Amino acid sequence: MRSRLVLNFSTELADTPVTFSLVKDFGLSINILKASILPGRGGELLIEVEGSESEISKGIEFLKNKKVSVEGVEKRIKFNDAGCVHCGACTAVCFSEALSIGAPDWLLKFDSSKCVACGLCVKACPLRLFTVSFGG
Numbered sequence: 001m002r003s004r005l006v007l008n009f010s011t012e013l014a015d016t017p018v019t020f021s022l023v024k025d026f027g028l029s030i031n032i033l034k035a036s037i038l039p040g041r042g043g044e045l046l047i048e049v050e051g052s053e054s055e056i057s058k059g060i061e062f063l064k065n066k067k068v069s070v071e072g073v074e075k076r077i078k079f080n081d082a083g084c085v086h087c088g089a090c091t092a093v094c095f096s097e098a099l100s101i102g103a104p105d106w107l108l109k110f111d112s113s114k115c116v117a118c119g120l121c122v123k124a125c126p127l128r129l130f131t132v133s134f135g136g
């Protein structure tokens with residue numbers, strides 16, 4: 001299975017190779033999708049983790065024991081879907097295909113598990129229906 005996770009590091013952990021440990025000690029494949037970490041300071045990483053459910057759970061437990069906060073990327077994007085008029089403007093900028101629209105109903109579909117928190121939909125939506133938080 002694959003999961004997209006946001007890891008939040010405190011200042012003390014910024015130089016600790018925790019993602020390396022996820023690969024070496026838990027057999028997980030890691031793809032870093034986005035990073036916002038300053039040297040000597042804390043920050044955030046968005047990673048895609050691939051492995052069995054049990055391996056991923058153990059990896060998350062390891063991170064939490066290291067005091068790294070972990071949450072699914074879907075917690076970082078808020079979408080006010082009740083206000084959507086299905087114009088499709090946001091789908092043009094969403095390269096991860098989290099946002100899509102098409103036949104037969106031409107209604108916007110949002111799969112938050114595919115989101116990479118890029119924030120491009122925030123300005124693309126004329127009604128400003130998205131809020132994305134990452135790194136700041």
Ligand code: SF4
Pocket residue numbers: 077093094095096097098099114115116117118119120121122130132
């Ligand atoms: S933040 Fe980026 S990846 Fe996520 S839904 Fe918006 S445009 Fe798509």
Ligand code: SF4
Pocket residue numbers: 083084085086087088089090091108124125126127128129
């Ligand atoms: S741009 Fe805004 S109003 Fe248009 S489909 Fe996307 S979320 Fe809905």
